[in-house]
């Protein structure tokens with residue numbers, strides 16, 4: 039039987055607001071432990087939440103980007119559980135009335151992924167378990183808590199199980215990440231924890247539309263790692279069904295520090311969070327004017343730009359440019375489109391230069407001359423494209439002896455100095471061409487245009 | 502020497518204005534009175550020796566966070582907890598120059614109707630120390646009635662201002678939900694909690710309400726007052742339509758002496774020029790109480806989750822995190838909070854939510870509509886505040902349901918978010934009887950006017966007989 043994977047994602051992103059979701063503590067990644075706290079985010083008795091208006095706006099903006107409906111009335115709930123990272127004993131989150139619902143997100147391959155919802159909530163504090171084993175609270179000698187993160191605004195995006203391969207899931211995540219970064223609502227950096235995601239995976243016979251038991255994959259630290267994890271999980275499930283077994287609903291916790299470690303498995307316990315509409319907050323009723331104004335602020339999104347670029351390039355190249363944040367530079371750099379795109383995605387990408395620092399015209403000149411410059415010199419020039427006042431001209435002039443008039447005497451000199459090799463060549467040992475090229479290069483310190491040298495040598499040797 | 506038993510807050514303002522006494526001198530006089538009588542009454546949990554402010558001193562219920570002054574909510578789980586910030590109402594009092602006399606006793610986390618649930622021992626009624634002052638703001642009520650404070654703030658979730666005011670012969674206002682900030686008030690049931698004054702006169706209550714009311718950016722559920730607070734002057738009730746809801750006046754368990762005193766007050770309304778008629782609130786009275794005992798414990802179980810021994814308050818338990826939570830909470834909470842946490846946790850459980858909390862919220866809408874209909878016909882509704890006068894200590898501690906019934910008349914308007922003013926309307930067997938005045942949302946000025954006119958006509962002496 040042929041099996042088809044069914045994949046859904048739950049993505050959490052930290053919003054890039056100045057202050058926390060329900061108090062006015064500053065948000066600063068890497069600040070000294072517990073230096074960004076106040077009675078509200080430490081849940082002192084009697085303190086009350088006051089929602090961050092900017093976080094609400096950012097969520098609506100994201101809702102528009104995901105083509106969601108922004109609801110007329112949204113409600114915050116309390117989600118209860120006891121854990122030291124949760125100061126109030128409950129998290130304020132949106133439950134059955136999220137702010138954004140029923141969206142869709144188009145991928146470069148033309149497919150669309152349903153967005154079930156995007157809702158706003160607060161992040162928990164950070165626990166550090168000391169002693170014991172495995173960095174878990176069970177068995178730890180003591181647990182230290184850093185409340186700086188407690189109350190960070192967090193958007194949770196839940197997709198429909200519309201993704202059909204690990205590769206597609208990876209591309210979805212890349213495009214979504216690029217989208218939130220460009221909207222300016224999040225850094226979405228996995229290393230900083232400002233982007234986290236869980237993956238739900240199940241499989242079914244191809245052509246069927248049933249939904250079978252799914253497993254949840256947690257703690258993956260990169261998109262590539264996730265793709266591999268999904269791939270492995272699909273194979274595992276196929277193995278189980280094909281040997282007559284049943285997949286069990288469980289959670290697979292990966293070790294973010296060790297990709298090759300097998301994930302820890304745990305049964306999904308039916309937790310009772312005792313949801314309660316948050317009585318300290320009035321329902322959130324976003325004004326229609328605000329919602330429309332934010333719709334108007336939406337920039338051209340990565341998805342749309344991929345579609346546009348795919349007309350002149352192929353989809354993969356277009357997607358690569360956009361999700362790597364290089365497409366705006368691409369559009370400014372003059373020259374043959376595919377060549378520019380290839381250089382940007384390959385040699386230039388390897389330099390790590392910030393696209394914003396680059397003079398597109400100069401880069402265009404450099405790319406145009408790439409075949410006339412030795413590889414090493416070209417790379418060196420690309421690396422310098424981010425420097426202030428970079429001029430391609432300098433590398434072209436310094437690096438290349440381009441003029442036939444300049445090279446001709448050198449070529450003649452080399453031939454005159456090696457008469458026996460010239461005879462051998464003319465006698466049929468055409469492999470000696472490389473030897474002559476090498477000699478010319480030696481004479482010029484590697485600065486001769488190899489193409490031109492080749493042409494000149496062939497011509498002279500023919501005679 | 503100041504007669505702290507007789508002095509009203511308004512009179513104290515007069516003394517200060519005429520430089521006959523300073524705020525500090527008054528503060529001292531009340532501390533002296535506390536030294537004299539609080540051994541018997543136990544109205545205070547904490548007193549403040551040196552307080553700032555040139556105005557009339559004030560006592561605050563111990564759920565009101567006061568910066569640097571221990572705030573326990575009557576619970577061991579907050580023993581030694583000193584807030585690092587002032588609640589908005591405490592800040593309002595400071596800004597108005599009211600020196601803090603101290604923090605008053607209460608039922609633990611404001612859960613109770615007699616102040617016997619305090620982890621720090623009960624408060625006694627100044628009219629008869631063998632009896633309870635009511636609750637949960639019993640400490641504030643006993644302090645004012647016993648001459649240990651000219652006025653005080655309490656909090657009212659299900660009658661916790663109105664009922665002790667009634668049992669101690671005082672004026673108590675439970676304001677419209679959303680008019681007084683809850684920021685810094687140790688939360689019991691967030692959708693019902695409201696801070697309000699306990700005073701000797703209606704005008705004092707209006708003065709104090711004026712100081713604490715208004716929108717607070719730190720409390721999203723507050724609103725701007727639609728009109729400024731007016732001090733009542735009028736001494737008649739001409740043009741007012743006063744409704745007597747049958748069920749609130751004929752409920753089972755209302756003592757005959759209470760009914761008689763209330764009947765006399767209703768007669769007085771007529772004499773003062775009001776138009777009096779009967780009305781009915783069948784569902785509000787039948788369902789108000791059960792509905793309250795689903796909503797309040799549900800919210801309480803959530804609000805009390807933060808007391809886990811991690812960040813403040815005592816911590817117990819030597820084992821793992823779970824053991825620490827369990828032991829800290831087992832030792833820290835008394836029986837009543839535990840009872841309500843269990844009730845509330847159950848009511849919010851998956852599968853029960855719709856049947857309990859969800860259903861109670863729907864019933865609340867029914868109650869709101871029923872009151873709204875009655876208040877279309879009448880300007881003010883009138884009833885006893887409490888079915889009984891102050892009862893002896895220990896009389897109801899073994900029977901939580903009997904204790905809960907003490908608030909059966911005070912709860913229904915609370916469920917509708919309405920303001921209620923309790924004023925003393927006479928004595929029954931030598932103990933004060935409270936009269937409850939209920940108006941539409943934001944009708945505090947109307948309630949003050951009605952209460953003031955009745956107060957003048959009744960001529961109740963708020964100094965307990967045995968202390969005169």
Ligand SMILES: [Zn+2]
Nearest residue numbers: 061063076079
């Ligand atoms: Zn904070």
